[in-house]
Amino acid sequence: MTNHYGVIKQVMLSNRERVGKGLELLSQGLYPYVEQQLQEAYPDDWETQAKKELPDYKSTKKKDIKEWLSKDTGALLTVISKKWDDVFQKSIDKPEKRIVEELIETRNYWAHGDEFSADDTYSAINGMVRLLKAVKADEEIIKKVEKHKQEVLRILVQEQNRQENWQTKAAEARIISKxxxxxxxxxxxxxxxxxxxxxxxxxxxxxxxxxxxxxxxxxxxxxxxxxxxxxxxxxxxxxxxxxxxxxxxxxxxxxxxxxxxxxxxxxxxxxxxxxxxxxxxxxxxxxxxxxxxxxxxxxxxxxxxxxxxxxxxxxxxxxxxxxxxxxxxxxxxxxxxxxxxxxAIDPKNQLQQWVQKNQGAILPQYRVIKEEGLPHDKTFTVQVSINGKVYAQGTGSTKKEAEKQAAGNALKKLGLL
CATH class of the missing domain: 1.10.1520.10 (Ribonuclease III domain)
Incomplete structure (x- = not known):
């Protein structure tokens, strides 16, 4: 029963709540990578280097920079951004820097209590997945974030289908009325x-x-x-x-x-x-x-x-x-x-009768050999063949008219008209 409730609760998350869950998972996945990269770049004072990029750290009551970074996604992303040239560009590609900047904005909007559309939510969580994959974060964390991503995608598809269905029904209603x-x-x-x-x-x-x-x-x-x-x-x-x-x-x-x-x-x-x-x-x-x-x-x-x-x-x-x-x-x-x-017998039927009476169980073959004119005002030229031999051509404003004329011209050639 508890599991079912948990599933229902996850599905019913608001967009803002889902972004918040994603940010929590993002900090869990990013922190080990950030600490490792800073330690490699600054073996003796990596914590000091991190503090320098976080001016708000001095005004907080937090004394342990590790604890702050491990729980504050905004701080982690800020350090990556500020230390990009000196540290992080060596291990992840340049496109990920743009994702970092976008996620900083996302985190700020979330912290200020802003609401998120389904599109914004999907974009944010998709960025989180990409960044976590880029830094080779823990697979279980990535799977959890991807689960949120798939759920948002499902909601987006539902919204799109509802919109399309509404538009289709509205269009259908107009047609029915007309x-x-x-x-x-x-x-x-x-x-x-x-x-x-x-x-x-x-x-x-x-x-x-x-x-x-x-x-x-x-x-x-x-x-x-x-x-x-x-x-x-x-x-x-x-x-x-x-x-x-x-x-x-x-x-x-x-x-x-x-x-x-x-x-x-x-x-x-x-x-x-x-x-x-x-x-x-x-x-x-x-x-x-x-x-x-x-x-x-x-x-x-x-x-x-x-x-x-x-x-x-x-x-x-x-x-x-x-x-x-x-x-x-x-x-x-x-x-x-x-x-x-x-x-008056249709010339195509008349030609078919003559062919089957005189040449056996075969049918005349019609082929469009030319199309001329604008799309709304075309002229078609069709040739008719019997048993591989071309008998005549015809033209018309439609393929059917051209075929009939070709059949009529073939009948004239055969002396039947």
Missing amino acids: LSGLLEQLPFQDASLLQDALTHRSYLYENPKEAKTDNELLEFLGDAVLNFLSGEYLYEKYKEEKDEGDLTRLRSALVEDKQLAKFAEQLELGKWMRLGKGAIADGAKDNLSVLSNTFEAIIGAYFLDSQMNAVRDFVRSLFDSVIEEIIAVSPQIDDYQTDTPQI
């Missing part, structure tokens, strides 16, 4: 992820201190999630009625830019998107590509936030709202040549 309307439709657990998904690269470029990232990686993830979920949706709904070609065309229609932009408009993403002033002036709020890309980023972020089932439920309601209309304007068709009105 995006409350959108969060009613997309119940994100982490509203900051939703904000990231709404952040266009133009906003990040103009506000680098406020915005931590743009939405392009989330857009990449969302594109993959949408392709999977649209394929799953169509397979489950029409596997008995339609063949692979029909389902591929329907999937292209569900996730093409125009359709995704319509989904974005239903969510009114234009008013929630974080855009740079230049992008706003250029009409980005109503830009089909920007809306489509932002919707994909929202899906990517929602997947990270709430996992696949939540995203599946959300997009299926959107798919249900448009699939009948898409089918109505898309009669059964064969291959790519027909005079019947049909869905």
Whole structure:
């Protein structure tokens, strides 16, 4: 029981009390070293030499200099400082002299009853540890001081975590308040992820201190999630009625830019998107590509936030709202040549179908070969290769647009467009 009380008492020490404990241990660790160095430098009168550096000694009732030095940390540190050039610089390095001076100030503040912050306490005790190690003090004493140091560090980390948590919660509250309307439709657990998904690269470029990232990686993830979920949706709904070609065309229609932009408009993403002033002036709020890309980023972020089932439920309601209309304007068709009105197939999907039909189970490979322009206004050049052979290039303001153009140019080269 006594041990537990002792542990609790140590943890509950104030910063000033902890500095005081450290100073007591410091004097215990320093005194043997100071006495030894003074004896070596002044074999016959080391005590007299020590007294000369302590003008207050004469005014005290203490007669034994040894007793005073062994118990008064300030006196010990003063002697080291005053006798540095003649005695102590020979055995410890110059940086330790600065520590000695700082610890003299610490001891004076403590003696005057000043309070210490956690940062000041850690700095003081860390200096004590360094000085004790420099003079090769008793290991047990060093361990005791280091224990105080670790406890202060733990308190510092706790304070920092509390501060960071408070800041995070405050920032989260601001985001939730700002995006409350959108969060009613997309119940994100982490509203900051939703904000990231709404952040266009133009906003990040103009506000680098406020915005931590743009939405392009989330857009990449969302594109993959949408392709999977649209394929799953169509397979489950029409596997008995339609063949692979029909389902591929329907999937292209569900996730093409125009359709995704319509989904974005239903969510009114234009008013929630974080855009740079230049992008706003250029009409980005109503830009089909920007809306489509932002919707994909929202899906990517929602997947990270709430996992696949939540995203599946959300997009299926959107798919249900448009699939009948898409089918109505898309009669059964064969291959790519027909005079019947049909869905415009995404060029990347069309190229993939041609490759797998004519060259086997391989996929076209897309590679960015050039990036030009400012970070918020880039132009990408992408080349598409099939089985190691470069077929075409394409450019666009996003990698996805450039890939689509490259695929379209490859289809033209193959005589399919």
